[in-house]
Each structure stands twice: as C-alpha cells, then as structure tokens.
Amino acid sequence: MIELIDVGKVYHASAGDHRALEGVNLRIEDGDIFGIIGESGAGKSTLVRLLNLLERPTEGRIIIDGSDITDYQGRELRELRANIGMIFQNFALFQQRTVLQNVTFPLEVRGGKKEANAKRAHELLRLVSLDDKASRYPSELSGGQQQRVAIARALANEPHYMLCDEATSALDSRTTVQVLDLLAHINAELGVTMVVITHSLDVAKRVCNRIAVIDEGHIVEEGKTADVFANPQSDVTRELLDWGYKRTDTPDGKEEVVRD
Amino acid sequence: MIEFFDKYGALLAQGTIDTLVMSIASCVFAYVIGLPLGIWFAVTTPNGLRPNKAVNTVLGWIINIGRSIPFIILLVAIIPFTRLVVGTSLGVPGAVVPLTVAAAPFVARIVEQSLAEVDKDLIEAAHSFGASNMQIIMKVMLKESLPSLVRGVAITFVNLFGYSAMAGTVGAGGLGDIAIRYGYQRFQGDVMLAAVILCVVLVQVFQTFGDWLARTIDKR
Numbered sequence: 196m197i198e199l200i201d202v203g204k205v206y207h208a209s210a211g212d213h214r215a216l217e218g219v220n221l222r223i224e225d226g227d228i229f230g231i232i233g234e235s236g237a238g239k240s241t242l243v244r245l246l247n248l249l250e251r252p253t254e255g256r257i258i259i260d261g262s263d264i265t266d267y268q269g270r271e272l273r274e275l276r277a278n279i280g281m282i283f284q285n286f287a288l289f290q291q292r293t294v295l296q297n298v299t300f301p302l303e304v305r306g307g308k309k310e311a312n313a314k315r316a317h318e319l320l321r322l323v324s325l326d327d328k329a330s331r332y333p334s335e336l337s338g339g340q341q342q343r344v345a346i347a348r349a350l351a352n353e354p355h356y357m358l359c360d361e362a363t364s365a366l367d368s369r370t371t372v373q374v375l376d377l378l379a380h381i382n383a384e385l386g387v388t389m390v391v392i393t394h395s396l397d398v399a400k401r402v403c404n405r406i407a408v409i410d411e412g413h414i415v416e417e418g419k420t421a422d423v424f425a426n427p428q429s430d431v432t433r434e435l436l437d438w439g440y441k442r443t444d445t446p447d448g449k450e451e452v453v454r455d
Numbered sequence: 456m457i458e459f460f461d462k463y464g465a466l467l468a469q470g471t472i473d474t475l476v477m478s479i480a481s482c483v484f485a486y487v488i489g490l491p492l493g494i495w496f497a498v499t500t501p502n503g504l505r506p507n508k509a510v511n512t513v514l515g516w517i518i519n520i521g522r523s524i525p526f527i528i529l530l531v532a533i534i535p536f537t538r539l540v541v542g543t544s545l546g547v548p549g550a551v552v553p554l555t556v557a558a559a560p561f562v563a564r565i566v567e568q569s570l571a572e573v574d575k576d577l578i579e580a581a582h583s584f585g586a587s588n589m590q591i592i593m594k595v596m597l598k599e600s601l602p603s604l605v606r607g608v609a610i611t612f613v614n615l616f617g618y619s620a621m622a623g624t625v626g627a628g629g630l631g632d633i634a635i636r637y638g639y640q641r642f643q644g645d646v647m648l649a650a651v652i653l654c655v656v657l658v659q660v661f662q663t664f665g666d667w668l669a670r671t672i673d674k675r
C-alpha cells in the first residue's frame with residue numbers, strides 16, 4: 196500500500212519557485228490500477244515521480260508498505276526502487292543494448308549472475324510475447340513492441356508496484372489497447388499494483404479501478420472509476436469528462452466529434 | 456622509382472613507425488588523463504548526475520586553458536616537465552609528453568560532449584531501476600555514447616598525427632620531421648612529397664576506419 200500524507204512539492208528554479216503539488220493525501224491499495232488524470236501541467240508526473248523518489252517531496256510523508264520512505268538514501272533507496280518498476284512515454288530503452296540486455300539491466304545493477312539474469316529476462320520476454328526479438332535492438336522494433344520490452348524490463352526485479360507515466364501516449368489506439376490489456380493482465384496474474392498517469396479518459400475507463408483527478412497541484416476528486424465517471428463531484432472533472440465525451444481520438448489520429 | 460625506395464625506403468619506414476608510435480602512445484595517454492576528466496566534467500554540470508558548480512568551473516578553466524595554448528609554445532614551455540617525466544626532451548619519448556599534455560584537455564572536452572548527448576530519460580530510467588551513479592556512468596552514459604566516443608578517438612588520433620609533425624622540431628623524428636628536414640632544409644622535394652603522401656594516406660585510413668567502426672557499433 197502506498198500512502199501520501201499532506202504531500203507538497205515546490206520546484207526551486209532560477210526563474211523562481213514553482214509549486215507543483217500541495218496538500219496531497221492519497222492511498223493506493225495493493226492490487227489497484229490507480230489512474231491519475233488531469234490537464235497538462237497539473238502535476239501528474241511530479242506526483243508519480245515522488246513515489247520512487249525521482250523527485251523529493253518538500254512537504255509531507257510517503258509511506259510504502261508501512262515504511263516511511265521519504266528520507267531514504269543510498270542503498271535503502273536503491274532497494275526501494277527495485278521494488279517499483281517504471282515505464283515511460285517515450286519507452287526510454289537503452290539504444291545500444293539488445294532487447295534482452297535491456298531487460299537484464301535492472302538485474303545487472305543488483306549484481307545477479309549473468310545466466311540467471313538472462314533466463315529471467317527470457318521468461319519476461321515470453322510474458323510480453325517478444326522472446327523472438329531478444330537479440331534485436333530497440334531501433335528495430337515498433338513503438339508497441341518497444342513499450343512491451345520496457346514493461347518486461349520494469350518487471351525484472353519482481354516489483355510490487357509499477358508506475359506508468361503516459362505509457363500509451365506515443366502509441367496508436369490499437370497498440371494502446373494491447374499494451375493496456377497487457378498491464379491489466381500483469382496486474383491480475385502477478386498482483387502488481389499499478390499507478391497509471393493518463394490524459395486519456397478511455398485509458399482510465401479501460402483499466403483503472405480507481406482514479407484521482409488532479410488540478411493545479413491539488414487532488415480535486417478521488418474514487419472508484421465508475422463512480423467518478425457517473426457522478427463527477429468537481430468542475431474540473433466535469434470539464435475533463437465533457438471534453439473527453441465530445442472529442443475522442445480515432446485510430447488515424449484525427450479528432451472526431453462523437454456527440455455534441 | 457626503385458632507386459628512390461632503395462635510398463629512402465628505410466628512412467620513410469622508420470618515419471612512419473615513429474609517427475605511429477608517437478600518435479598512438481600520446482593518444483592512449485591523453486585518454487588515460489582526458490577520459491576521467493571528461494566524465495568528471497560531464498557529471499558535475501548543473502544538470503549532471505552530481506552537480507558541483509565549483510568543481511565544474513575549475514575543470515572548465517583547466518580544460519579551456521589547456522586547449523588554448525598553441526602547441527609549439529607548449530612544446531617548449533614544458534621541456535623541464537618533459538625531462539622530469541621521461542628523462543629527456545628529445546626523441547619519441549620527448550614528443551609523447553607534450554603531445555599528451557596538449558591532447559588531454561581536448562579529449563576531456565569531446566568526451567564531455569559525447570556524454571552530454573546521452574538522453575536524460577535513459578539516465579532517469581536507470582535511476583528508477585535502482586542503479587548507482589557509478590553504474591549509470593559505466594552502463595548507461597559510456598555505453599550509450601560509445602559510437603560518439605569512438606568518433607572522438609578518431610578525431611583525436613588524426614589531430615595528434617598532425618601535431619606529431621611539429622614535435623619533429625625537438626628531434627622526435629617521424630614523417631613530419633622528414634618532410635621538413637628534406638623538403639625545407641635540403642630542398643629534396645621528392646622525399647618531402649613521399650612523406651606527405653604517406654601522411655595523407657595514413658590519416659585517410661585511420662579516419663575511414665574510425666568512421667566505419669563507429670557506424671558498425673551504433674545500434675540506433
């Protein structure tokens with residue numbers, strides 16, 4: 196379980212301070228696929244990056260599985276991160292490593308034996324149906340395949356949590372569905388708790404059992420996905436829903452008016 | 456033609472060997488110094504792995520000063536240092552020291568530039584998998600920039616090849632030395648031409664090989 200208690204984040208920049216999050220209280224239960232939606236610049240990435248301390252909160256505490264991780268450093272921090280897989284919008288695969296070597300990377304950094312690492316990586320590549328591409332390089336794969344490799348890599352250390360920052364934004368809608376179904380499968384079969392940032396309500400609707408709506412650094416609404424969609428409590432959510440209802444991305448990337 | 460090679464073949468062969476030894480040795484030593492320096496410089500930049508303004512500024516000065524001293528002046532200016540290191544300021548060893556000193560800051564700069572090209576997202580991803588800074592340097596930054604680093608080695612080597620000709624002035628030998636001694640001082644244009652052609656051919660060969668190697672290992 197992940198708990199955020201009164202979490203805030205202020206970025207210090209030469210141009211001045213910028214408050215990205217304020218008074219965030221959140222609880223993500225084991226087994227959740229927890230969606231975070233909100234407009235661009237709302238603070239979604241910041242929120243998720245706090246969970247594995249890629250960013251440090253400037254206020255509040257973060258509790259994971261009962262331990263306060265807020266001040267973790269060094270070895271403790273690296274152990275924590277091994278337990279939290281992460282995938283990215285642009286996949287972030289190592290270009291000079293083969294698919295297999297990408298998947299073994301998180302194992303390598305923890306010092307596993309080479310053969311054991313490779314064996315585990317092959318298992319994971321079978322899980323994402325890409326074992327036949329093991330010796331290829333990322334540049335030889337499609338976007339959807341690259342994201343599946345990234346998912347395999349994120350699972351290498353058998354994490355309990357997985358963070359997905361706009362993981363399907365760079366993919367067309369058919370590939371998006373494949374990747375989302377894979378994430379749902381991993382959640383169901385391996386029990387990995389997921390935190391999924393998305394700007395697509397379709398994505399949220401398809402996989403998330405709970406969602407939080409974030410606006411200008413504040414959580415304005417949080418609850419079961421169905422409830423939030425059926426009965427939005429905040430103006431921001433209504434606006435988002437309204438927008439999503441009128442205009443839906445079609446497979447060829449054009450926007451199409453569904454109903455108005 | 457045959458007569459020419461009978462007479463000067465051994466001289467030109469020795470010159471080629473001297474030039475190669477000078478260039479290769481100083482290239483290796485320049486990387487021994489410049490590579491860690493370049494990594495340190497890259498890592499301490501404001502958005503680097505371990506930002507450190509003071510260290511970064513000082514390294515920047517050293518590197519820039521090193522690169523701005525004309526080689527011919529450096530060659531003479533550090534003669535006492537050269538003697539201290541290799542016991543002589545003459546011959547091939549006497550040339551390798553100033554060549555190394557001249558090339559090391561250059562190497563540091565191009566290494567830093569290669570490392571700066573590495574996608575920030577990859578470093579972030581590595582962090583997210585619990586990699587330490589040292590692992591990120593070795594397994595991500597150096598690995599991902601390897602083709603670019605190889606191109607840097609080729610450029611450095613070719614530059615050193617050219618600079619080693621100037622080192623001829625301290626009696627270091629080599630093709631450049633031959634070209635100057637025979638062409639400029641003894642007016643034997645044919646020997647000079649042969650030495651210059653050898654230089655051109657060797658530079659072409661190394662540059663082409665470097666480009667090919669960089670292309671081959673680049674999987675992007």
Ligand SMILES: Nc1ncnc2c1ncn2[C@@H]1O[C@H](COP(=O)(O)OP(=O)(O)OP(=O)(O)O)[C@@H](O)[C@H]1O
Nearest residue numbers: 206208213215233234235236237238239240241242
């Ligand atoms: N490193 C940083 N330094 C300064 N400000 C930052 C930094 N990272 C993010 N911000 C600011 O914090 C705010 C929240 O950013 P964040 O990336 O969390 O938004 P987001 O909801 O993920 O947006 P998007 O949907 O565009 O990805 C933005 O105003 C952004 O400009």
Ligand SMILES: [Mg+2]
Nearest residue numbers: 239240241360
């Ligand atoms: Mg974002």
